Amino acid sequence: MLKVCHLYPDLLNLYGDRGNVIAFVQRCRWRGIPVEVLEVNVEQPVNFADIDFLFLGGGSDREQNLMADDLLKRKDSLKEAIENGLVALAICGGYQMLGRYYLTHEGQRIPGLGILDLYTRAGHKRLIGNIVIEMTIDGEPVKVVGFENHSGQTFIGNLNPLGRVLAGFGNNGQDSLEGVRYKNVFCSYLHGPLLPKNYRLTDLLISLALQRRGLHAELKPLNNDLEEAAVKAMVDRLL
Amino acid sequence: MNIRLMMAVLAAKFASFISRRFGWKGSSLPGVVARKIYPGTLRDLAGQARRGIIMVTGTNGKTTTNNMIANVIEAGGFRVVINQEGANLITGVTAAFIKHADWLGRMRFDYALLEVDEASFPRVVKEVKPQFVVVNNFFRDQLDRYGELDKTVQLVRDALKTLPDVHLVLNTDDPLVAQLQTTTGHPASFFGLAPHQRPDNGARQTREARFCPRCGKELHYDTYQYSQLGSYACEDCGFQRPTPEVEAALVETAGTALRCQVRYPAGQVQLAIHTQGFYNLYNALAAFTVGYLVGIEPRRILKGLLRYKPAIGRMETFRYNGKPAVLNLVKNPTGYNEGIATLLNIPGTKNVFMAVNDNDADGRDISWLWDVDFEYLADNHRDIEVFVCSGLRGEEMALRLKYAGVPLEKITVVRELAAAIKEVLEGPGESTYLYSTYTALWPTQKILSGLAVKEDLHAEGLSSLS
Ligand SMILES: [Zn+2]
Numbered sequence: 001m002l003k004v005c006h007l008y009p010d011l012l013n014l015y016g017d018r019g020n021v022i023a024f025v026q027r028c029r030w031r032g033i034p035v036e037v038l039e040v041n042v043e044q045p046v047n048f049a050d051i052d053f054l055f056l057g058g059g060s061d062r063e064q065n066l067m068a069d070d071l072l073k074r075k076d077s078l079k080e081a082i083e084n085g086l087v088a089l090a091i092c093g094g095y096q097m098l099g100r101y102y103l104t105h106e107g108q109r110i111p112g113l114g115i116l117d118l119y120t121r122a123g124h125k126r127l128i129g130n131i132v133i134e135m136t137i138d139g140e141p142v143k144v145v146g147f148e149n150h151s152g153q154t155f156i157g158n159l160n161p162l163g164r165v166l167a168g169f170g171n172n173g174q175d176s177l178e179g180v181r182y183k184n185v186f187c188s189y190l191h192g193p194l195l196p197k198n199y200r201l202t203d204l205l206i207s208l209a210l211q212r213r214g215l216h217a218e219l220k221p222l223n224n225d226l227e228e229a230a231v232k233a234m235v236d237r238l239l
Numbered sequence: 240m241n242i243r244l245m246m247a248v249l250a251a252k253f254a255s256f257i258s259r260r261f262g263w264k265g266s267s268l269p270g271v272v273a274r275k276i277y278p279g280t281l282r283d284l285a286g287q288a289r290r291g292i293i294m295v296t297g298t299n300g301k302t303t304t305n306n307m308i309a310n311v312i313e314a315g316g317f318r319v320v321i322n323q324e325g326a327n328l329i330t331g332v333t334a335a336f337i338k339h340a341d342w343l344g345r346m347r348f349d350y351a352l353l354e355v356d357e358a359s360f361p362r363v364v365k366e367v368k369p370q371f372v373v374v375n376n377f378f379r380d381q382l383d384r385y386g387e388l389d390k391t392v393q394l395v396r397d398a399l400k401t402l403p404d405v406h407l408v409l410n411t412d413d414p415l416v417a418q419l420q421t422t423t424g425h426p427a428s429f430f431g432l433a434p435h436q437r438p439d440n441g442a443r444q445t446r447e448a449r450f451c452p453r454c455g456k457e458l459h460y461d462t463y464q465y466s467q468l469g470s471y472a473c474e475d476c477g478f479q480r481p482t483p484e485v486e487a488a489l490v491e492t493a494g495t496a497l498r499c500q501v502r503y504p505a506g507q508v509q510l511a512i513h514t515q516g517f518y519n520l521y522n523a524l525a526a527f528t529v530g531y532l533v534g535i536e537p538r539r540i541l542k543g544l545l546r547y548k549p550a551i552g553r554m555e556t557f558r559y560n561g562k563p564a565v566l567n568l569v570k571n572p573t574g575y576n577e578g579i580a581t582l583l584n585i586p587g588t589k590n591v592f593m594a595v596n597d598n599d600a601d602g603r604d605i606s607w608l609w610d611v612d613f614e615y616l617a618d619n620h621r622d623i624e625v626f627v628c629s630g631l632r633g634e635e636m637a638l639r640l641k642y643a644g645v646p647l648e649k650i651t652v653v654r655e656l657a658a659a660i661k662e663v664l665e666g667p668g669e670s671t672y673l674y675s676t677y678t679a680l681w682p683t684q685k686i687l688s689g690l691a692v693k694e695d696l697h698a699e700g701l702s703s704l705s
Contacts, residue, residue: 010449016609022642060387129603147604192606196642197635226641229652230634 001034002052002209008059008067010041012093015149017057019193020089023202024053031220033206042070048081052209058092058191068097071113079115087184087209091194095179095187096120096152116182118159120152123173127151131168131190132238133178137200144198145234146190154189156180162188167238184208199227241344244284247277248344251337269337270330281329282366283344284336290317290349291370293529294363296395297416298378299574300522301327301354307512307526307547308373309352314543315535317349324550327356329363350533357391361398371532372399373408373525377415378466378573380602388415392452399423408528410521411483412468418452418478428532429481430524433488434462434470436499453478465518465580466573485528487520492584495556495563501527508537512544515554515565516581518574523547552680554581557691559664564671564691568680572610575674579616582672589623590666593640594630594656594679601676605632613643624668626650629659630679660686 006021021037028035040046048054059067071078082088090098102110103121112119128149134141144163153172161171162179170178171189179188186205188194195202203219210217251273258268273280285292293312295305302324309321322335332353340346355363357377374395379388392415399405400423407423410416411431420427451458451473463469472479487510489500497520498511512523523544530540549555552568569575582589597605616623617640626649628636637652653659660683663671675683 013610015604016606019606019609019639019642022609026642026644060389147606149604192604193609196609196638223647226634226638226647226650226652230638233632233634 001036002028002206002213003050004035004037004053005046005048005051005055006037006039007046007054007056007094008041008063008070009039011063011067012057012059014057014059014063015092015147015191016193017055017091017191020057020091020195021055023193023195023199024055024205027199027202027222028206030222033210042066046074048074048077048086049084051081051086052213053205054081054086054088056088056090056094056097058094064093064097067093068110068112071097072111075113075115078113082115082183082185085184085212087205087212088186089195089205090185090187091191092150092189095189096154098185098187099154102152116156116159116180116185116187118154118156118180120154123151123153125151127153127169127173127189129168130234130238131170131178132166132235133163133168133170133190134166135163135201137204142198142200143231143235144190144194144201145231145238146188146192146194146197148189149191150189154180162186184212197227197230199224241277241283243277244280244344245342247273247280248284248337248340249342250276251280251334252342255334255337267326267328267330267334270333273333273337274330279366281333281336281363284333284340284346285351285367287346288320288348288351290533292351292353292367293371293373294360294367294369295352295354295373295375295525296357296360297373297375297410298357298380298391298571300375300518301356302550303514303519303553304373304375304522304525305352305354306550307522307544308529310547311526311530311535311540311543312350312352312533314539314546315530315533318347320346320348320351322353324354327354328359329366332359332363332367357395360395361401364398364402368402369405371406371408371529372402373529374416374419375410375521375525376413376466376468376573378571380571395419396422399425406532408525408532410468410525411481412464412470412521414458414467414471414478414480415452417481420481421453421478428485428528429483430485430521430528431480431483431487432464432490432520432524433486436464436488436490451476451478465577468521485524485531487524490517490520495554495565495585497523503527503531503537506537508541510541510544512547514547514549515585516567516577517584518577519554551684552675555684556694557687558694559671559691562668562670563694564664564673564687566673566675566680566684566687569674569676572607572612575608575611576615578672578674579612583616583619583622585670587622587669588667590625590627590663590668590671591623592627592629592659592663592671592673592675593633593636594659594673594675594683595628595632595636596630596676596679597632598678601678605635608636608639611639613639613645616640617644620645620649623649625663625666627659627663627666628652629654629656630676633659656682657686660690664690 161177251269407427411429456475
């Protein structure tokens with residue numbers, strides 16, 4: 001049984017974020033891997049050590065502030081779980097929140113969880129549009145597509161990016177990098193949502209979660225024709 | 240006589256002639272031209288209304304509500320000016336008056352009926368002072384890029400506050416709308432539905448306004464109609480659903496029509512409309528309330544509503560090989576959820592067509608499709624024979640259905656609209672439902688009109704409803 005934790009689904013339900021959870025769960029179920037989803041909202045208890053896959057999305061400013069207040073209280077246990085290999089996906093606001101701080105236009109530093117050594121600063125232009133990146137999965141280059149919409153510009157220092165931008169803006173519109181991978185944590189500005197179309201990434205997350213439990217991580221192949229067609233439609237348009 | 244107004248109207252009419260000649264449909268050019276020549280064009284033309292201006296704003300149902308109000312007002316024997324669907328920005332509103340004005344900028348009409356986009360509302364009311372403002376609902380729209388519905392509501396609220404004298408017509412079931420009375424201080428008439436009126440369960444969907452619009456605490460709901468509409472109260476500050484002046488009960492669906500019992504201060508009547516979609520009852524109640532407020536006899540109001548014909552893509556009905564085909568515009572999760580609930584309410588087997596474009600007017604980000612409760616549709620897929628997905632992002636639509644749990648063998652992707660429409664109409668279902676985003680709607684409607692016959696609802700034996 002894999003336990004999926006969807007953090008703050010009540011608050012962070014913008015941009016079809018729940019599509020990521022749906023994709024993870026369905027691809028497990030289609031393979032007969034039992035899976036259970038815990039929806040955890042503000043002030044509800046959760047033990048991150050018990051979780052196999054954690055999803056953290058983004059929201060509007062007001063909602064993100066509520067989320068940040070609650071998440072800061074859980075900082076230590078989340079950090080410990082991540083250092084121990086928790087498989088997690090954080091998108092947009094969730095991604096920024098895992099970093100050290102967010103620097104506003106006024107020069108104010110809003111502290112993040114500080115789990116990842118990265119920071120975000122407010123940009124003057126919103127980075128919006130369809131995006132294609134290339135990432136490496138099992139030693140192969142894989143094109144990953146999505147839609148980005150963020151004004152924060154994130155700088156990841158010495159951390160590994162999730163991928164390189166082929167079309168679009170990415171982390172900050174400057175260094176051609178997109179997202180971050182740290183241990184089993186994957187961060188990205190791609191919503192759209194990310195996991196249903198980009199099934200190789202989804203399957204990587206599932207494999208990692210199984211491996212971590214010491215379970216057989218070889219995944220049964222599925223029919224991915226529609227997924228490939230959806231990615232191809234965007235790759236053909238942008239590249 | 241105002242020479243500048245005359246010049247503006249003349250130039251705009253010329254621009255309108257040119258844009259028609261070149262086939263620029265829905266061009267905002269006449270409005271733009273007139274406003275350039277004489278910025279007071281809209282103010283001066285609207286000022287000629289003999290009885291007043293009625294505006295409709297909010298997220299879903301503006302076009303339908305405005306058209307229903309037009310039917311009601313005309314049934315009362317008044318002359319109206321109405322803006323064309325989609326022409327709900329300030330240039331479109333200006334163009335509506337120009338179309339009705341003569342060459343000298345003169346016009347004779349009693350009421351102007353204007354649907355106004357929420358974002359344009361503040362600008363429009365600076366120039367045109369409405370006597371009545373109807374607000375039906377506020378939902379998150381995919382064009383609302385930052386997802387901040389609060390800002391939209393605030394924009395409308397602040398603009399209403401600048402009006403010295405206006406009567407609001409508000410949906411009592413939407414807390415985001417109902418609060419406008421106390422927060423603006425204007426007199427208001429409320430309309431709504433009695434609890435437990437839904438013939439179906441509706442979709443299990445994200446609720447938009449779970450928080451009190453006045454104090455921010457979580458709202459307590461006794462019952463839901465759909466999305467955040469329902470019977471609510473805030474235990475913290477006492478804000479609660481106002482008791483409506485006009486309330487519908489005993490809702491029934493009769494084929495492709497809806498009927499209900501309407502209670503209003505002076506009595507009770509049976510109301511019927513020739514359209515599908517539970518949400519359309521709210522639009523009809525809004526129109527009923529406006530008719531009542533301007534003093535039209537209820538009997539005439541009902542006649543007007545019965546004559547309402549759906550606008551393009553608002554549950555617009557066609558016939559193909561004797562089978563009904565219903566076209567519906569979808570713009571946001573709430574609208575799509577209601578479109579799905581309507582389909583599942585109709586008995587019999589169906590073919591389903593879903594076109595998704597991602598042009599600017601559709602919203603370039605289509606991730607909102609993942610906020611639509613297609614799982615509810617997938618759970619009830621047995622009555623649905625085929626799902627044909629089309630449009631620029633047809634593949635993505637198909638993917639959404641796959642992950643919702645629709646069996647793969649029922650899903651096909653046909654990029655090209657004409658081929659896709661042909662395929663779905665030929666499906667084995669007893670009726671066809673077509674859903675389309677904004678920029679795919681007109682091409683779809685055109686193709687459908689070529690293949691199928693537009694249904695004359697009034698030729699059917701539905702008069703028994705009245
Ligand atoms: Zn309250």
